[in-house]
Amino acid sequence: MLDFLKNLGFKVIQHYKLFREIGEVIKYCFEWKERKGEFPYETDGMVIKVSSFVEQEILGAVSRSPRWALAYKFPAPEVTTVVKDIQIYIGRTGALTPVAHLEPVEVDGSIVSRATLHNEDEIKRKDIRIGDRVVIHKAGKIIPEVIMVITEERTGNEIEFVMPITCPRCSSPVYKPEGEAVTRCTNPSCFARLEGNIRHYASRDAMDIEGLGKARIEQLIAEGFINKDVSDLYDMKIEELAELDGMGLKSATNLVKAIEDSKDRPLKRLIYALGIRHVGEHVAAILADHYTGVEELSRVPLKELQNINEIGPKVAASIGEFFSRKDNLLLINRLKSAGVKVYEEKKEKQEEKQQIWTGKQFVITGTLPTMNRNEAKAIIESKGGKVGSSVSKKTDFLIVGTEPGSKLDKAKELGITVVKGEEFEVMAKENTVPQGMLF
DNA sequence: TGGTGCTATGAGTGTCGATT
DNA sequence: AATCGACACTCATAGCACCA
Numbered sequence: 242m243l244d245f246l247k248n249l250g251f252k253v254i255q256h257y258k259l260f261r262e263i264g265e266v267i268k269y270c271f272e273w274k275e276r277k278g279e280f281p282y283e284t285d286g287m288v289i290k291v292s293s294f295v296e297q298e299i300l301g302a303v304s305r306s307p308r309w310a311l312a313y314k315f316p317a318p319e320v321t322t323v324v325k326d327i328q329i330y331i332g333r334t335g336a337l338t339p340v341a342h343l344e345p346v347e348v349d350g351s352i353v354s355r356a357t358l359h360n361e362d363e364i365k366r367k368d369i370r371i372g373d374r375v376v377i378h379k380a381g382k383i384i385p386e387v388i389m390v391i392t393e394e395r396t397g398n399e400i401e402f403v404m405p406i407t408c409p410r411c412s413s414p415v416y417k418p419e420g421e422a423v424t425r426c427t428n429p430s431c432f433a434r435l436e437g438n439i440r441h442y443a444s445r446d447a448m449d450i451e452g453l454g455k456a457r458i459e460q461l462i463a464e465g466f467i468n469k470d471v472s473d474l475y476d477m478k479i480e481e482l483a484e485l486d487g488m489g490l491k492s493a494t495n496l497v498k499a500i501e502d503s504k505d506r507p508l509k510r511l512i513y514a515l516g517i518r519h520v521g522e523h524v525a526a527i528l529a530d531h532y533t534g535v536e537e538l539s540r541v542p543l544k545e546l547q548n549i550n551e552i553g554p555k556v557a558a559s560i561g562e563f564f565s566r567k568d569n570l571l572l573i574n575r576l577k578s579a580g581v582k583v584y585e586e587k588k589e590k591q592e593e594k595q596q597i598w599t600g601k602q603f604v605i606t607g608t609l610p611t612m613n614r615n616e617a618k619a620i621i622e623s624k625g626g627k628v629g630s631s632v633s634k635k636t637d638f639l640i641v642g643t644e645p646g647s648k649l650d651k652a653k654e655l656g657i658t659v660v661k662g663e664e665f666e667v668m669a670k671e672n673t674v675p676q677g678m679l680f
Numbered sequence: 681t682g683g684t685g686c687t688a689t690g691a692g693t694g695t696c697g698a699t700t
Numbered sequence: 701a702a703t704c705g706a707c708a709c710t711c712a713t714a715g716c717a718c719c720a
Binding site: 330332333334336338340353355356357359385423487488489491492495518519520521522523524551629630631633634635 | 698
């Protein structure tokens, strides 16, 4: 069998993830054919040649002898390239993230020119230097990752990376707390952070301001429209914006309208949008459930916060720190006077009624046939279920769309019930309990 | 103390709308 | 018509915080 597959051009290799059973290899061939109209051809070392004759032969063989379901793999598409530079990116929390700039190279169907190196320790661990030839691949078929350095090809001219001691954007000192991996800029009003804050505030899951992306924000800061914080957004005028490079009356009108629309978002979104450390979507929703508004939240004693389920000392402290700062309190005042809704009537606590999916934990991977993630999530929650972000023993169902990620492997490993995307959508409509398959 | 889940960050492609 | 920016998708990984 091994020779048979080898003759077909399949390769068997020994390292890395991506274990696939023969059935999966064949399935992959067919999916490829569906998408591209022909069977897989040679791509960067991954050789699969299947004629229609052979196709039948493989299928026949497998159905007669299921014990041939051995682990075979595609060769992980790995290529080498050169690290041209390592640059620092600054996020909204002030974190300095080193990113490798690579000689552009094709990996698994797309051109990769950058890869995040996460932090200083990671660079040290892998000993990555500027000028090094490195092996890269795409983790989970998407994210470029530097796997290792080819040290044999070192010439001695490689430059070791040194984390700067001042912020590359604002020149303030940076600090790295003892025991932490992340280095941060110390200046709370660093422009890079302002940029990040605005982006976060405007993002879809926060205040959802359409038309305000990275480039626009940079421009607005450079032109002085934004200089303090997110409240500056609400002072912008159509006529002034329309004067900007690349903006016309149409764009300016749309942008101002989008900003206007953001004044009426649910409280949990506003809390999330403020960008308090350790307060993401989930924690923001918990806080919005407990309190009627941002102002009330700003006055809650630490002790009380800590008593809330899922909120511990660190998160409580972080919230307390945020509201102890004058500039943040001013920000909230400014938002309020701009007309942003900072208060929400408490809804009547709904009776916890037993629903079809009550107590069930769902996780989603891949793309669903007709709905997106948020829609699927809303449906699950409306039926009493919960949606988690990673597969664990507590997961009841994994919903699998096309092009699933590593969550599927994990689910198989743990014996979690797998529900196909189509199947899920039918369940949602007919209000039934997923059956799914066990691997 | 370990398992689990959340937060923060970053990457690529294709599509669509607005500007020039 | 060409170009550019924004957005909608999706996912990995590290680092932590929380909780039992």
